[in-house]
Amino acid sequence: MKSLLKLGVAALACAVIAGCGQGQDSDQLVVGFSQxxxxxxxxxxxxxxxREQAEARGIDLRVSDAQQRQENQIRAIRTFIAQGVDAILLAPVVETGWDAVLAEAREANIPVVLLDRRIETADEDLYLAAVASDAVEEGRVAARWLAEEVGDRQCGVIELQGTVGASVANDRREGFAEIVAGNPNLTIVRSQSGDFTRSRAKEVMESLIRSVGGPNICAVYAHNDDMMIGAIQAMTEAGLNPGEDILTVSIDGVPDIFRAMAEGQANATVELTPNMAGPAFDLLEAYLDDGTAPEKWVRTDSPLYxxxxxxxxxxxxxxxx
Amino acid sequence: MSAFKDTTRWLMTARPQLAALALVLGLNMVIAPGFLELTWSDGRLYGSPINLLNRAAPVALLALGMSMVIATRGIDLSVGAVMAIAGAVAAVLVNSGAPWPVAVAAALGAGLACGLWNGVLVAVIGIQPIVATLILMVAGRGVAQLITDGRILTFNDPGLAAIGGGAWLGLPIPVWITLAAAMALIVLTRRTALGLFIEAIGVNPAASRLSGVNSRMVLICVYMVSGLMAALAGLIVAGDIRGADANNAGLWLELDAILAAVIGGASLYGGRLGLSLALLGVWTLQGLKLAILRSGLPAEYNLIVMALLIAVILALQSPAGGRAWRRLTPSRREIAP
Known part of the structure; x- marks a missing residue:
């Protein structure tokens, strides 16, 4: 059934791409996006x-959905090369294995910009630039807010980590720990993995409340907002007051955490902006105009809300x- | 047969599982001395044992269905995906204004339909169970994502939320659901011939068919029960976080359910149905998870410690472990002249 579905999606994609190819005027920028x-x-x-950013700039954006598979992404890039697009955006599903297909793009003189994740390669010239957030900085921003908020008070923090071994989780942990080390009144009393999910984080938080004791928890730091939403439920059900008695700070900026903040159950979130394409289009336009070489890693802002x-x-x- | 005789016989067969559970509970008491304490507030019981039963509920339901499937020499890999589908269906319906009983009924119906699909693939078309259910394991999560549009669908319906987080007569509702499902299935399989049919199919499908068991019908029913249990588990998980998370709900839980069934003494070659033993297996697993969480061990060690402890438990339950145990504790028969 799945392959049938895929076939249908592929047929649809072909039809869409063919349709785009026809009414195209010569100076319009054509960009392929392998999502x-x-x-x-x-x-x-x-x-x-x-899509919004492309439309506002009059760019013809062709999006290809890889359904979590690298081979689909490689195929999409080859299709874009065959179509002779002006540039390619790539949100890589894994870090390695891109060298061959990126070399093909370079031979065809098509610049590739990486979005939101970076890759491991021996030859950094294979891609023009990467637009991605700095996850270590996100952890720092969260910790700085917490340090300022508690002042000189002793504060025991519970950390809910993302999936063990995920690079984002490692980076967000590192940045937070760095600032905590410089503030002796902040201590991480427990650090457990909530697998980036609401239900796992809720379960873990229930246990941590029992073993640490509600009154001893001063703040909770979660590597993503979804885990914080689970943790808030666990705290509320245990009769604690997150947002008032227990400070919360998490990362991502998804809608539900803003609702929790508006309801007074959460305090702060560090946004991981979904606008990765905007800066990518900026640097592409500059590069294609007069060959301005961009920075290799364009860091997006990590604003605190x-x-x-x-x-x-x-x-x-x-x-x- | 008297109830007393029944109970003692059960205690004899459940020895390895009870020992494993006692071991894990002991481990918990060493880590957190107040582990068995119960408190009463707001009209419900609180405490780690209650927490254990409550958190174990989704896997317990899956393991009940999985034990029945495994006893027919099958396996159901799709239960995690079916959980995601059921949660998604219920969340979409309550968010579009349907009353929660309708949403629950639709979710359970979706679970039964998934089970029917698996059952037909296995029993009618004759695809091997691991392959047949793999199809839905992969495609089912995609279906759930289509239903929720790829996002976490949050809902505020108190009725649906109560299935995961409410309490009745002092106990969390997921615990009641587990107990009710277990009782119903145990009665169904032990007070009727269904249990015998299931085991017969597992031991020798051809022989059971020749002796008049409608194996096709029984197999389809068994997969439908598994689908229904998965849908219940999906409702509990969705109700618990008041949202349907199609990407993560029930992810890898099929493996926990298989493991629990095996700790409960099931043989993957079929023919052995022990629902109550599977529940002991689930609680042992959940106890292990709790112990690791409470120990304050760094998160990197979670999986490795879990795997080691499970290996120890399975080794103790293995025939070799049993022989070693008998050597250490000579039985009366050997001492008698």
Missing amino acids: IGSESGWRAAETRVA LADTAEAEYAQRRDRY
Whole structure:
């Protein structure tokens, strides 16, 4: 059944691409975008924002959904090369194995920009630039807010990690730990993995509340907002008051955390912007215009959002994610 | 047969499972001395044992269905995906204004339909169970993602949320659901001939067919029960976090369910149905998870410690482990002249 579905999607994609090919005027920029899939609300938002950004700039954007498979992404890139697009955006599903197909793109003189994840390669010239957030900095921003908020108070922090071994989890942990080390009144009392999911984080938080004791928890730091939403439920059900008695800070900026902040159950979130395509189009336009070489790693901002703007942010994001 | 005789016989067969559970509970008491304490507040019981039963509920339901499937020499890899589908169906319906009983009925119906699909593939078309259910394991999560549009669908319906987080007569509702499902299935398989049919199919499908068992019908029913249990588990997980997370709900839980059934003494070659033993297996697994969480061990060690402890438990239950045990504790028969 799945292969049949795939066949249908492929046929549809062919039809769409063929349709685009016809009414195209010569000076319009054509960009191919190989997206990983739509496995999370954030990923869906990234695609949506990319389309919006392309439309605003009059760019013809062709999106190919790889359904989490590298071979689909490689095939999509080869298709884009065959179509002679002006540039390719690639959100790589894994870090390695891109050298051959990127070399083909380079031979065809098509610049490739990586979105939101970077790759491991011996030859950095294979791609023009990477637009990605700095996950270590995200951890730092979260910890800096917490350090400022508690002042000189002793504060025991519970950390909910992402999936063990995921590079984002490692980076967000590293950045947070770096700032905590410089503030002796902050201590991480427990650090457990919640696998980036609501239900696992809720289960883990229930146990941690029991073993640490609710009154001894001063703050909770979660590597993503979804885990924080699970943790907030666990705390509320244990009779604690997250957002008031227990400070919370997490990362991503998904709509539901803004709602929790507006309701006074969460304090802060560090946004991982879904607008990766905007900066990519900026640097591509500059490069194709006069050959301006961009920075190899364009870091997107990691802004901090607090409860005061939560209501407005929720309204704005609700339909995008 | 008297109830007393029944109970003692059960205790004899359940010895290895009870020993493993006792071991794990002991481990928990060493790590957290107040482990067995129960407190009463807001009209419900609180405490680690209750937490254990509550958190074990989804895998317990899966393991009940899985034990029946395994006893027919089958396996159901799709239960995790069916959980995601059921949660998604219920969440979409309550969010579109349907009353929660309708949403629950639709979710259970979706679970039964998934089970029917698996059952037909296995029993009518004759695809090997591991392959047949693999299809739905892969495609089912995609179906759930289509239903939820790839995002976590949050809902506020108190009725649906209560299935995962409510309490009745002092106990969490997921615990009641587990107990009710277990009782119903045990009665169904032990007070009727169904249990015998299931085991007969597992031991020798051809012989059971020749002796008049409608194996096709029994197989389809067994996969439908597994689908129904998965749908219940999916409702509990969705109700618990008040949202349907199509990407993560029930992810890899089919493996936990298989493991629990095996700890409960099931043989993957079929022919052995022990629902209550599978429940002991589930609680042992959940106890292990709790112990690791409470120990404060760094997250990197979770899986490795879990695997080691499970290996120890399975080794103790193996024939070799049993022989070693008998050598250490000579039985009365050997001492008697």
